[in-house]
Amino acid sequence: MTVNLKDKDIQNKPVFGLHTKPLILFLISVSIIFVTELFIMLLIPHLHEVGHLEEAIVDSVLLSMFIIPSLYLLFYKPLRDNLLSLEQSEHREKQLNELDRMKNDFISTAAHELNTPVCVIMGYAELMLSSSDLDKKQHREFLEIIYKKSLTLERITEDLLDLSLMQTGRQLRLVLEPNDIKATIEDVVHFYQAKYPKRQILIEVKDHLPLLYYDNIRISQVFDNLLSNALKYSPESSPIVMRAQLHQEWVLVQVIDQGIGMTPEQVSQAFDKFYRADMSDTSVSGIGLGMAIVKNIITRHGGRIWIESEPNDGTTVSLILPLTPHVEAT
Numbered sequence: 001m002t003v004n005l006k007d008k009d010i011q012n013k014p015v016f017g018l019h020t021k022p023l024i025l026f027l028i029s030v031s032i033i034f035v036t037e038l039f040i041m042l043l044i045p046h047l048h049e050v051g052h053l054e055e056a057i058v059d060s061v062l063l064s065m066f067i068i069p070s071l072y073l074l075f076y077k078p079l080r081d082n083l084l085s086l087e088q089s090e091h092r093e094k095q096l097n098e099l100d101r102m103k104n105d106f107i108s109t110a111a112h113e114l115n116t117p118v119c120v121i122m123g124y125a126e127l128m129l130s131s132s133d134l135d136k137k138q139h140r141e142f143l144e145i146i147y148k149k150s151l152t153l154e155r156i157t158e159d160l161l162d163l164s165l166m167q168t169g170r171q172l173r174l175v176l177e178p179n180d181i182k183a184t185i186e187d188v189v190h191f192y193q194a195k196y197p198k199r200q201i202l203i204e205v206k207d208h209l210p211l212l213y214y215d216n217i218r219i220s221q222v223f224d225n226l227l228s229n230a231l232k233y234s235p236e237s238s239p240i241v242m243r244a245q246l247h248q249e250w251v252l253v254q255v256i257d258q259g260i261g262m263t264p265e266q267v268s269q270a271f272d273k274f275y276r277a278d279m280s281d282t283s284v285s286g287i288g289l290g291m292a293i294v295k296n297i298i299t300r301h302g303g304r305i306w307i308e309s310e311p312n313d314g315t316t317v318s319l320i321l322p323l324t325p326h327v328e329a330t
Contacts, residue, residue: 114156117149162293174218174300176325178211181251185242188223192231199231200239209244212251213325218297225290226255226317233315234259250303250320257316262309270307271295 124142128134134142162172182205189201223242230240238258245252262270271291298305302322309315 114153117152120149121146121153159290159293162296172218172296172300174215176213176215179214179216179219181205181209181212181244181253181321182207184216184220185223185244185253188220188227189242191224192227196231198236201227202239202241204241204243206245209246209251210323212321212323214301214321215297219301219321222294222297222319223253223255225294229290229317230255230257230259230315233257247320249323251323253319253321255317256314258314261311261313261315262307263311267307267309271305 124146128139128142182203185203185205189203192199193201227240227242234240234257241254241256243252243254243256271294295305298319298321303320305317305319307315307317
């Protein structure tokens with residue numbers, strides 16, 4: 001059973017590294033000791049003689065030097081540790097409850113996202129099998145729909161496999177080779193420009209950037225995820241920018257959109273496993289694993305990734321990759 005410290009009216013806020021409630025009780029105890037000793041000295045007449053008074057003061061100080069540490073060990077420290085233990089227990093329970101909620105939401109979302117393309121594939125496959133009067137154009141159109149939904153299934157499956165590796169403590173396998181970051185960005189952008197010809201995707205990459213050692217497939221996966229999110233959460237009329245530039249011993253890459261943005265709470269949880277922001281009004285699909293996997297990939301390359309965003313004011317996702325190979329990523 002978890003004790004709610006607020007309900008018990010115990011304010012256990014740190015003050016100079018100590019905790020208020022046990023600290024106050026401790027200081028009160030020490031003060032009582034000093035007042036009691038002083039009171040005794042004043043009441044006993046023969047202590048007014050100078051020699052006896054000095055001796056009594058010395059004895060009082062020595063006694064206090066023994067009692068104060070004893071009170072600390074016997075009273076203040078156990079009470080402080082007990083309060084800290086209660087706080088930690090309450091915090092752990094909240095974390096477990098939140099994780100359990102996110103897992104349940106994830107399972108529900110994943111089941112829905114898997115079911116949607118499966119139903120579409122089955123529907124069009126059944127239509128092709130049962131209809132003998134389909135012309136060549138319709139036949140090709142149905143096959144293209146089935147192929148696109150198969151790609152959706154493939155991406156979800158790959159995300160689940162990556163998550164499985166992360167959950168079991170195994171690392172994603174990386175193949176580090178010298179790559180041109182501009183070429184990697186251009187490949188991803190050209191794919192989305194062909195897929196969404198009405199969208200404006202700008203590339204701002206200076207020439208002559210040094211070659212970086214990274215896994216091209218995994219970094220392409222990162223850019224694909226970031227660009228896909230920018231397209232999903234921004235209006236068709238607004239441009240999206242992919243920018244890369246040299247920054248000291250790093251290459252800084254940014255994906256900038258002018259979309260719906262994120263709240264501070266959403267930004268703080270964006271890289272959490274099982275987390276999916278509540279975007280019910282946007283009808284955006286996805287199982288919410290992408291950013292957790294993205295962060296893992298960038299971290300494994302020795303880099304760092306972060307998000308800057310405001311509601312209704314767009315989002316900028318920035319990441320840095322080192323100029324030299326990251327030894328732990330080999």
